[in-house]
Amino acid sequence: xxxxxxxxxxxxxxxxxxxxxxxxxxxxxxxxxxxxxxxxxxxxxxxxxxxxxxxxxxxxxxxxxxxxxxxxxxxxxxxxxxxxxxxxxxxxxxxxxxxxxxxxxxxxxxxxxxxxxxxxxxxxxxxxxxxxxxx
Numbered sequence: 001x002x003x004x005x006x007x008x009x010x011x012x013x014x015x016x017x018x019x020x021x022x023x024x025x026x027x028x029x030x031x032x033x034x035x036x037x038x039x040x041x042x043x044x045x046x047x048x049x050x051x052x053x054x055x056x057x058x059x060x061x062x063x064x065x066x067x068x069x070x071x072x073x074x075x076x077x078x079x080x081x082x083x084x085x086x087x088x089x090x091x092x093x094x095x096x097x098x099x100x101x102x103x104x105x106x107x108x109x110x111x112x113x114x115x116x117x118x119x120x121x122x123x124x125x126x127x128x129x130x131x132x133x134x135x
Contacts, residue, residue, distance in 0.1 A: 002087070002091065002095055002098050004084045004085075004088035005084055007084075007097060007098055008080050008081075008083045008084035008087055009080070010101060011042075011045050011097060011101065012076070012079070012080045012083065013038070013042075014038055014039075014041045014042030014045055015042045015045055015046045015079065015083065016042070016066065016076060016079070017038045018038075018039050018040075018041075018042030018043040018045075018046055019042070019063055019066050019067055019070075019079075020070055021039045022039075022043065023067045024064055024067050026042075026043055026046055026047070026063065027046065027050050027059075027060060027063060028047075029043075041100065041101075041102075044100060045097055045100060046059070046063070048093070048097065048100075049083060049086050049087075049093065049097070050063075052086055052090060052093060054086070054089065054090075055082065055085070055086035055089075058082045058085070058086075059079075059082050059083070059086065061082075062075070062081075062082040063079065065078060065079070066078075066079045114127035114128075115127070
């Protein structure tokens with residue numbers, strides 16, 4: 001069984017990239033040949049979830065809110081929550097979406113001010129303002 005929260009966290013970066021590129025049209029338009037892989041995958045994922053009748057209105061509302069305020073983390077979280085709900089309520093959909101994700105062997109994501117995501121780091125990462133780093 002697929003963990004809906006984990007899967008939602010993995011797919012939201014793709015979905016938000018697609019929403020950022022296409023706005024609310026992401027729900028109905030085909031990905032153009034010029035779209036990068038992230039936007040294209042996000043579009044396919046979001047449209048698949050949106051086609052689920054039980055999720056449609058909530059997903060559509062969350063996308064509209066995210067488009068209206070793209071930097072608002074609360075609206076991004078609301079979109080993630082709606083995606084999680086749809087995945088939790090439909091195990092078959094969750095498995096289908098999980099199968100769309102790239103199988104890179106690791107998933108790394110970060111969000112918010114000063115957030116850092118690294119699959120591997122052998123140096124210093126500083127997110128503090130006016131930080132002094134000495135060796």
